[in-house]
Amino acid sequence: MGFPDIFKLEKLKIEAYSNRERTSKIGExxxxxxxxxxxxxxGVLYEAASDASGAxxxxxxxxxxxxxxxxxxxxxxxxxxxxxxxxxxxxxxTVGERIGDFLRLAYQVNGDTHQPSFLWVKWGxxxxxxxxxxxxxxxxxxxxxxxxxxxxxxxxxxxxDLALVSDDEHANQLRIAGLxxxxxxxxxxxxxxxxxxxxxxxxxxxxxxxxxxxxxNDLDQLxxxxxxxxxxxxxxxx
Numbered sequence: 001m002g003f004p005d006i007f008k009l010e011k012l013k014i015e016a017y018s019n020r021e022r023t024s025k026i027g028e029x030x031x032x033x034x035x036x037x038x039x040x041x042x043g044v045l046y047e048a049a050s051d052a053s054g055a056x057x058x059x060x061x062x063x064x065x066x067x068x069x070x071x072x073x074x075x076x077x078x079x080x081x082x083x084x085x086x087x088x089x090x091x092x093x094t095v096g097e098r099i100g101d102f103l104r105l106a107y108q109v110n111g112d113t114h115q116p117s118f119l120w121v122k123w124g125x126x127x128x129x130x131x132x133x134x135x136x137x138x139x140x141x142x143x144x145x146x147x148x149x150x151x152x153x154x155x156x157x158x159x160x161d162l163a164l165v166s167d168d169e170h171a172n173q174l175r176i177a178g179l180x181x182x183x184x185x186x187x188x189x190x191x192x193x194x195x196x197x198x199x200x201x202x203x204x205x206x207x208x209x210x211x212x213x214x215x216x217n218d219l220d221q222l223x224x225x226x227x228x229x230x231x232x233x234x235x236x237x238x
Contacts, residue, residue, distance in 0.1 A: 009034075010124035012073075016105045016117035020167065022136065026110075026117055029102050031073050034123070039070040040135075066166040069121065069135055073160040075099065078148075095155040099144055102160065106139040118167060137164040186233040190225045203233045 012031040018024045043065035077095040093101070106119055122134035140163040148157040188199055196214055201207045213219075217231050225231070 012071075012121065012123040014102075014106065015120040015122060017120065018110060018113055018117065020118050022118055022120055027105050029105050032076060032098070033074045035071055035073060037072075038126070041068040041070075043067075068140070068166070069137060069162075069164040071121070071162045071164065073162070075158045075160060077154075077156045095158050099155075099158065099160065103142065107142060119164065121164065135164070136166065136168045138167045139163075140165045188231050188233065190227055190229045190231060192227045194225055194227070196225060196231070199231060200233070 015028040016026045046059040075095045119137050127134045143161040145159045146155045197207045200210050
């Protein structure tokens, strides 16, 4: 077993895939300089609920919103990232070429899938504190701020400001969220205003299993269920 290279600088990379499972890699974009900050935002969606009299109100959980990640990457064409013979004789990509590389990888629509690529941001151990490796996402916006130019007008320095939105397989989202509940049988006593769809979404994180829940509970309709009834929610069998 070899020893880790303690002097190696781990660079942030954005890998692109043609499928959500991220098994078919198209390419990757490596940051010239690691960002000094990463801004990750989390949100929860609630819906207002009240009883028949309208006397009480509560914030009823609906779902977690997709987490957002904002990353700013500096692109430099002045050669400050290279030294020695690499600077004199090596070929380096220009700022414009690097921006084009990223846009083709993350923004351009894939001719086979008819949509932009599925991305995976990786940077060493970042993301493990949330129970995942890196950040699986899609590109929301990419803003380029040009900061310095050659005499011919070509950019010498630019900042790439990326807004990324979380994107992952549903089963993996449940695992990361720590929702062990779909793996065991649960029951709920219905309250006024409850529906099979809303309770199914609460238990499983998605309303996709509404038909299965209705079948288990011998329900003929899926809208409002009478208060005080016990509904059984079976486990998900993977």
